[in-house]
Amino acid sequence: MALLVQKFGGTSVGSVERIEAVADKVKKFRDNNDDIVVVVSAMSGETNRLIGLASDIMEEPTPREMDVLVSTGEQVTIALLSMALNKRGCEARSYTGGQVRITTDSSHMKARIVDIDEDNMRADLNAGRVIVVAGFQGMDETGNITTLGRGGSDTTAVALAAALKADECQIYTDVDGVYTTDPRVVDSARRMEKITFEEMIEMASLGSKVLQIRAVEFAGKYNVPLRVLSSFKDGGGTLITTEDNGNMEQPLVSGIAFNRDEAKLTLVGVPDIPGIASKILKPISEQNIEVDMIVQNVGLDKHTDFTFTVHRNDFKRATGVLQQICQDLDAKSVEADDNIAKVSIVGVGMRSHAGVASQMFDALSDEGINIQMISTSEIKISVVIDEKYMELAVRSLHSTFNLDVEPIAE
């Protein structure tokens, strides 16, 4: 008997049939005497339908009213799921974000949770009721409806789990867990039993769009065990939790992430004087262009090359801005390349092991892949390579770091 918070996303509640299937699943846990809080999203398509209505009226709809509008999406789902549970003899009660008293700040459309009043929920749980909460929404201190921004239902689930000190927060999704890498690229990609919060954050931000990063950070901060599972098939999913220090066999590398969303820009032959980085990046950020990797080499002849990556959508704009900067700073030239890919190895094991980087570079070199940029953090090493080598690099690294084989049972 455990206290579980279970979150079902839009696809999992996309139709009456799917809502009935979720009710079946929840009832199984309840029959096992688990206490259950369910968090649901809007039925898939519904949020976009509502946003469409708003944009028919106003290009930039009033944020306060936008929240009043889109929050109805989850409200429909909580009512329907509660009915489906009641039909199964499983007493359930629905709550909007405001009703369950998820207090947020007043930043409409991107509100942050300030406080959760758990008293109501405790009373229902003690009475044996399943609690069904609308994800993604809350209420500010003066009673205005707020939303947490897209994907915020994950955050709601984690926040409720933290407030209730739940045994586990289970996020049901389209996939059955977090994989060592994308199975569409590497046949032998394996579902991980466990991954740490830090690793999950690095994996997620690099393209494994299973969970909202914000929810993972939140879970890490409050130490809420988080499990990613499939809504549609059975299985243990992947548990995201704190580092298990007792485990001596912590793998060096847990997973390989990659994306081809970025483009690379180099300002060649720029005078190597203090403050030059800011002189280059400030005009870029003033155009609301986000920069990811930045590399600046030691200069020769008082000149240096300055390289950074941006999202491909911003590539053309960034190139234009950089050409102007090139003139202003009297640099030599601008080199631009959008045929690149970023490949990263992620693993908390790196912290205590040297030589991981050279192992990675060797593997790529063995395949004849040239490394264009390198960037490292405590638990991640990323390289930029020619886009055409991306799959090859991922497969090679997946095997180099023994991710193809099941680890010895712990």
Place this chain on the structure above:
Amino acid sequence: MALLVQKFGGTSVGSVERIEAVADKVKKFRDNNDDIVVVVSAMSGETNRLIGLASDIMEEPTPREMDVLVSTGEQVTIALLSMALNKRGCEARSYTGGQVRITTDSSHMKARIVDIDEDNMRADLNAGRVIVVAGFQGMDETGNITTLGRGGSDTTAVALAAALKADECQIYTDVDGVYTTDPRVVDSARRMEKITFEEMIEMASLGSKVLQIRAVEFAGKYNVPLRVLSSFKDGGGTLITTEDNGNMEQPLVSGIAFNRDEAKLTLVGVPDIPGIASKILKPISEQNIEVDMIVQNVGLDKHTDFTFTVHRNDFKRATGVLQQICQDLDAKSVEADDNIAKVSIVGVGMRSHAGVASQMFDALSDEGINIQMISTSEIKISVVIDEKYMELAVRSLHSTFNLDVEPIAE
């Protein structure tokens, strides 16, 4: 400069285009420095869509969850209308029933308003904002969402007008006012400038489905001037208000109502003993059949005939029940007729004038129409006649009581 509560029903807000048209209308009043509270229904079709989802899950959905579900319909409209007003530079703020603090009892799906907290609204009005309130809904004392039952948006509007002591509560509908009778039957039917609450209740219950009776009763009780107007064309509509005692020229009859929804049943030759009416009607009401008119004549030879009308939908069932009663009470026979119509004249002027009834009966007699039943109240006389004479009777009475001609301007 007045304080107005304006209610727009589902058809008036049935699409983004219509919502924009409502915003135009509201803005005109606001530009004239009127303070405006708008009450809206769900977009037409939306409530039925939501009910459909629920009934896909459960035959009799949990009432509490039904309210959570259907209340989203109005919530969508308040957000969209507020956006449309903001776009026009007309500052607006939306409120759900719970947010505006319409407190109701806990009878889900048919809640009654207990209290309205007007403080929030006053603050917004003082700041020059238009307030857009979701009709049909409220919140009980423990924070559960409730709904007032179908058509409850009219009631919300009247209740807000009463709480705010508004100068007028304007109900915008598909029709441009209340008519002396149905213009489809009588070409010369006129829109009334004014009608009393009592008359409106009698007219509405007899088939002029312009307003919810409950809202009219509520308006009468709190003396809220109520105006029915068209959402789609300009015009003064019909003002529903208290009797104007200063007006000596109060017309005898204000309007002619009629319907062919009823059927007539007679138990012939029933023993004329005390308690016989109850012995007949109790088995009928036990079948959930509602009885409208009841007539019992003075008996001859210790026997009498007992006649009543029921809705035509219940005709067959009622006939069956009555045949059983006929046996049980040893009555002579059952006569059943569903080719009848009910025609009524309504007017507060009747109170102080004798002879109205005979004037009515004379008019019908002049047309050769036989009266089968008569029932009277203080401001209404109803007769049951053969259905085929209904239109003739209505036209004849319309002209007899001078409703064809515009009254002298007051």
